[in-house]
Amino acid sequence: xxxxxxxxxxxxxxxxxxxxxxxxxxxxxxxxxxxxxxxxxxxxxxxxxxxxxxxxxxxxxxxxxxxxxxxxxxxxxxxxxxxxxxxxxxxxxxxxxxxxxxxxxxxxxxxxxxxxxxxxxxxxxxxxxxxxxxxxxxxxxxxxxxxxxxxxxxxxxxxxxxxxxxxxxxxxxxxxxxxxxxxxxxxxx
Numbered sequence: 174x175x176x177x178x179x180x181x182x183x184x185x186x187x188x189x190x191x192x193x194x195x196x197x198x199x200x201x202x203x204x205x206x207x208x209x210x211x212x213x214x215x216x217x218x219x220x221x222x223x224x225x226x227x228x229x230x231x232x233x234x235x236x237x238x239x240x241x242x243x244x245x246x247x248x249x250x251x252x253x254x255x256x257x258x259x260x261x262x263x264x265x266x267x268x269x270x271x272x273x274x275x276x277x278x279x280x281x282x283x284x285x286x287x288x289x290x291x292x293x294x295x296x297x298x299x300x301x302x303x304x305x306x307x308x309x310x311x312x313x314x315x316x317x318x319x320x321x322x323x324x325x326x327x328x329x330x331x332x333x334x335x336x337x338x339x340x341x342x343x344x345x346x347x348x349x350x351x352x353x354x355x356x357x358x359x360x361x362x
Contacts, residue, residue, distance in 0.1 A: 180360065181206040181215030185231040187223020187256060191348040199353040201360055209240045217250040217359070220257030222310065222346055225282065228260060229270040238273060245275050250339040250362040258342035259313055266316070276340045277319030284314035296334075296345070297327045298354055305354050307333065307345035315344060326355070336362075 179202030182192045189205060196203035206212050218241065220228075232238040245251055253261040253276070260272055264279040285292070296307040307328065315332045318324075326334025326343060334343040334355070339362050347355035 178202075178214060178216045179204045181212060181218040183207075183218060183220045183228075183237075183257070185223075185235070185237075186227050187221045188346070188348065189219075189221045189223075191346075192219050192221050192254075195348040195353075195356055198351075199356050201356065206237075207235070209236055212237065212240050212244065217362070218244070218252070219359070220251065220253040220260050221348070222255035222257060225256045225259045226270045228256065229272070232260075232273075233271070238271070242273055242275070245273070245340070248339055250341070250359065251275060252341040252343070252359045254343050254346055254348065255310065255312055258315075258344060261340060261342060263319075264317075276335070276337050276342050277322050278315055278335055278337075278342060279317040280342075281314045281316050283311050285309055285312045294328055298334075298358075299325050299327065300358060301354070303354065305347070305352050306350050307347075308349045309333075309345050312344045315342070325358075 182189045184205030193203040261275045262278050262280040263274045266281045291310045296305050298305045322335050322337040324332040325336045
């Protein structure tokens with residue numbers, strides 16, 4: 174990223190370290206974000222997979238929920254992977270936790286099943302008409318999207334990656350692969 178600020182990775186809980194390592198492996202600067210002062214030093218944020226109830230409580234406790242919403246309103250790119258997609262979505266079925274209400278999508282938590290139902294698949298990355306590898310772990314499903322949300326990754330005909338302006342959401346875990354495609358796409362937003 175040259176002289177640009179590093180990519181922030183929300184590091185309250187979940188697989189944040191995998192994103193940090195992937196970004197560094199792909200040549201991008203990355204730092205963990207646990208407090209508002211750390212959020213202020215980055216120009217984009219990844220919200221990784223993890224446990225949505227825990228992360229929502231920690232976001233509120235640290236005051237990061239409001240700070241992230243404010244930065245999002247100012248145009249900061251935000252990418253939610255798996256649980257991160259749930260946290261940034263406007264609508265979640267069986268909504269048991271508050272979300273940041275950023276991405277105009279309806280998401281179903283753990284829609285593919287339990288940990289035992291985790292799987293890997295070849296996905297279609299539409300911006301470059303290429304194939305990427307997807308790892309799905311207790312993954313959510315995207316059930317509906319607003320009119321200005323575009324599908325950027327599909328599994329068959331199902332959307333598994335969507336973008337709305339500077340917001341990106343994926344139901345799978347690109348940080349667990351050696352493919353820089355989705356991280357590079359996010360950094361380019």
